[in-house]
Amino acid sequence: MPRLMKLRDEFVRLASAGRFHDAASREWRELPHNWRMALLMVAGIGNDVDSLSTLASRSWREFPEAERIAMRVVIRTGKRHLGGVTALASKV
Numbered sequence: 001m002p003r004l005m006k007l008r009d010e011f012v013r014l015a016s017a018g019r020f021h022d023a024a025s026r027e028w029r030e031l032p033h034n035w036r037m038a039l040l041m042v043a044g045i046g047n048d049v050d051s052l053s054t055l056a057s058r059s060w061r062e063f064p065e066a067e068r069i070a071m072r073v074v075i076r077t078g079k080r081h082l083g084g085v086t087a088l089a090s091k092v
Contacts, residue, residue: 005076006069024068028060042078043070 028036036056037049045067046052060068 002073005072009072025060033057039071039074039078043067043074045070 031039033053033056037052040046040052040055045063046055055063063071
């Protein structure tokens with residue numbers, strides 16, 4: 001599965017002529033700071049609150065490829081698990 005995700009990303013990068021990375025940078029920038037910190041923590045990047053805050057302030061392209069891959073895996077997993085959450089998000 002990780003190999004397929006890597007191939008998918010590579011094909012998207014080739015087909016989009018780099019626009020894919022601009023979209024990823026924009027989406028990262030638009031995430032609230034505390035969500036970026038949480039994603040970094042779940043991905044195992046950074047080891048204390050100060051470094052998480054500093055890392056979360058980085059632009060997407062400033063992260064090494066290995067860290068971007070780790071965050072993408074966490075985001076995909078979160079998307080799969082949180083996509084169906086409704087009762088936990090309700091106001092009652």
